[in-house]
Amino acid sequence: MKPNAPFRELLPHRPLASAVLALLTLAAAGAAQAVVSPPASTSAGGAMTSIDYGNGGNVFELVPQLFVQGLGSAGDPLAVTSLNPLLQYSFLVSGAGTGLMTIDYRVRNASLVDSFSQLRFMVYANPDGDPVDFADTVRETWGVALAGDPVRREAQAFSNPADTLLSRFQLNNNLTDGPPAAACAASPGCDATLGLQWNATLLGPGETLRVRVGLSDNGQHLSSRWLDASAENSPATVLTLSGTSQIVPVPEPGAFWMLASGLAALGWLAQRRSRP
Numbered sequence: 001m002k003p004n005a006p007f008r009e010l011l012p013h014r015p016l017a018s019a020v021l022a023l024l025t026l027a028a029a030g031a032a033q034a035v036v037s038p039p040a041s042t043s044a045g046g047a048m049t050s051i052d053y054g055n056g057g058n059v060f061e062l063v064p065q066l067f068v069q070g071l072g073s074a075g076d077p078l079a080v081t082s083l084n085p086l087l088q089y090s091f092l093v094s095g096a097g098t099g100l101m102t103i104d105y106r107v108r109n110a111s112l113v114d115s116f117s118q119l120r121f122m123v124y125a126n127p128d129g130d131p132v133d134f135a136d137t138v139r140e141t142w143g144v145a146l147a148g149d150p151v152r153r154e155a156q157a158f159s160n161p162a163d164t165l166l167s168r169f170q171l172n173n174n175l176t177d178g179p180p181a182a183a184c185a186a187s188p189g190c191d192a193t194l195g196l197q198w199n200a201t202l203l204g205p206g207e208t209l210r211v212r213v214g215l216s217d218n219g220q221h222l223s224s225r226w227l228d229a230s231a232e233n234s235p236a237t238v239l240t241l242s243g244t245s246q247i248v249p250v251p252e253p254g255a256f257w258m259l260a261s262g263l264a265a266l267g268w269l270a271q272r273r274s275r276p
Contacts, residue, residue: 036215038096045078046091046105053217054237057129062215063166064091064105067173069118074173077105077121086111099218108208119200121211122175124166126158126193127239129231134158135189136229136239138180141221148244149225152197155180157190165195180227189232196227198245206250213243 039062040050051059067074071083081087088108095101109116128134138155145151152175154165169175175197184190200209214222219240226242 035097035099036095036101036217038093038101042093043076045076045089046103047076048103051101051215053127053215053239054129054231055234056131057127057217057231057234057237057239058131059215059239060126060128061124062103062126063124064103064211064213065122065124065166065169066107067118067120067122068107068116070116074120074122074170077107081107084116086114087116100214100216100220102215102222103213105211105213106208107203109203109205111205113205115205116203117201119203119209120173120197121200121209121245122169122195122197123211123213123241123243124164124169124193124195125215125239125241127229127241128191129229129237129239130189130233132233134191135232136184136192137187137189137232138184138192138194139228139230140180140226141228142179142225146224148198148246149223150196150243150245151199152177152195153225153227154178154195155184155227155229156193157181157183158193159191165193169195169197187232189230192229194227194229194241196241196243198243200245200247203247208248208250209245210248211243211245214240216240216242 037052039048042048046064048062051062064077065074066077066080068080071080077089081089086109088110090106092104105121127136129136140153142153154175156165158164175195184192198211203209212222217239221240221242223242223244226240229239231237
């Protein structure tokens with residue numbers, strides 16, 4: 001954001017005035033950067049393209065993947081859950097246009113008696129914070145896992161379209177856990193690709209696996225473990241990828257209170273109508 005012409009005329013052409021003007025311009029631009037824009041497109045399974053952030057940053061693609069024991073290889077969550085009518089999949093995007101956009105992915109077991117085992121949910125991101133050569137430096141905050149934290153992470157340079165974190169997850173049904181690749185951990189960075197993974201040993205009857213992923217360009221994070229991709233040539237352009245998971249029992253707390261409130265309201269209306 002540049003100052004308008006009348007404002008520039010109020011400042012004499014002196015070094016101090018120029019410095020003040022530069023600081024004001026930088027502050028205005030920095031304030032405008034704290035926005036993660038809505039994706040340009042979203043598939044039925046939740047894959048998204050072209051999510052703008054920071055000073056010219058763009059997430060080329062954000063792709064969820066799901067593995068469920070007994071349902072073949074990992075793949076698009078909608079495709080995997082469609083293999084068994086007892087599984088239901090949905091997702092919801094919130095916070096687009098703010099400094100933290102979240103995506104809630106949900107896999108629900110609609111069975112009253114059957115369980116599913118060894119669920120693994122992964123999110124793949126390809127951020128291009130530097131719009132010229134796509135170079136980012138990847139750093140991680142990865143201590144002891146707290147409840148809901150991702151259990152695996154991986155950060156590698158994008159080089160071969162046929163061999164990516166995404167394709168390897170589909171092949172191995174797992175990320176290869178480890179710190180960012182050496183080429184991505186130091187300047188001049190790499191064309192970074194990021195992956196986070198959450199596991200659920202068992203999804204019981206009526207339970208829901210909820211994975212909540214966060215994309216932020218102002219340092220916000222949902223979990224105690226996260227990855228940062230900092231653009232090499234675009235100041236103040238950092239993508240933070242984080243997220244949590246949980247098994248939500250039945251009924252979900254929100255649904256229970258909505259049902260209880262609805263029943264209470266119906267009872268109150270019935271009581272009013274019964275009065276003379």
